[in-house]
Amino acid sequence: MIDIRDAYRRALDGFGDRLHLVRRGQWELPTPCVDWDVRGLVNHVVAENLWAPELLSGRTVAEVGDAFEGDVLGDDPLKAFEASAQGAVQAVYAEGALTSVTHLSFGDVQGEEYITELFADVLIHTWDLARAIGGPERLDPALVASCSEWFEKAREDYREAGVFGDEQGLPADADQQTHLLAAWGRNP
Template identity: 30%
Template sequence: MDDMMPLMTRATERTSGLVRAVRQDQFGSPTPCAKFDVKELINHLEWVAELFESLGRKGPWVEQEPYVGDFPERAEGTLAAWSRGEAWDGTSPAMGLPMTTLAHMYLVDMVVHGWDLARATGQRYEPEPEGVARALDFTGQMVEMGRQRGAFGPPVAVPDDASAFDRLLGVIGRDPAWTP
């Protein structure tokens, strides 16, 4: 918890700032995550925040609801749930995975979907190097399970000297050179 909470917090704050800056006329724009346009991506982030708040409280799996436009507020609830020491203990009753694994999944979502949103809306985005390193290490271990569950796409080749962030994007199936 001690090293993950600051990473989760900063990644969430970056993504929340990006969400706040999206204009309504950008909602229909494509994103690097092919299954989502901008509005659908923000709706996905709302669901991620709600789901991981529930999981952080050892609660049930929650289904995605229609878009509301309150991701930053939901994300604050997620961080509050995970800031409790007991959130990190044991295994999630809803997912059967260690709580530390779920925290890493959340971090990956915040880091990568932040980039998706920034790229789609022309915003500047620089993820925190520590968060990227942690997300890259985690996805390297979980990528096959992620692909089997549809969370990650086929890998995208990146140059050998690519940045850690570009390698993270490539591992999970994003093209770092994507433009709208």
């Protein structure tokens, strides 16, 4: 398995590559995440990036409060993403980030688990963004393999928590990316 910090950084790079392809008039397009259009999806990823330094430094959700509620993109979504991604990457590579106790809304987890969750979220949302804007949907195969390996162990916990939709049916010859996306409730 890839070092989770490297996987997260690479997933953010892939998301950023797709984000650069968003054209005027595409921000309101629907995404596979039924609650979000393109702008809402990007806003979610940026907000998650903004949370990472706070939570990996030991702050609690209550201490951070509503600092990242609402629109965190402002007038320049690309700039907001790039700044948030840079801060998140710095936070995951900080000394002790992997072993830190991260206080999430549902309980405490080790930093490595939190970073893995961030990685998976960004990877899946990279496909969501690409699908919405008609961009390249093929994800980095090494990242797909790493996410798939982790998700096999975490799938039931996520399903019980209602994090994603029902798993989609697959053709017999489906590749690993298709399996992963279907497991996350996507219909590739």
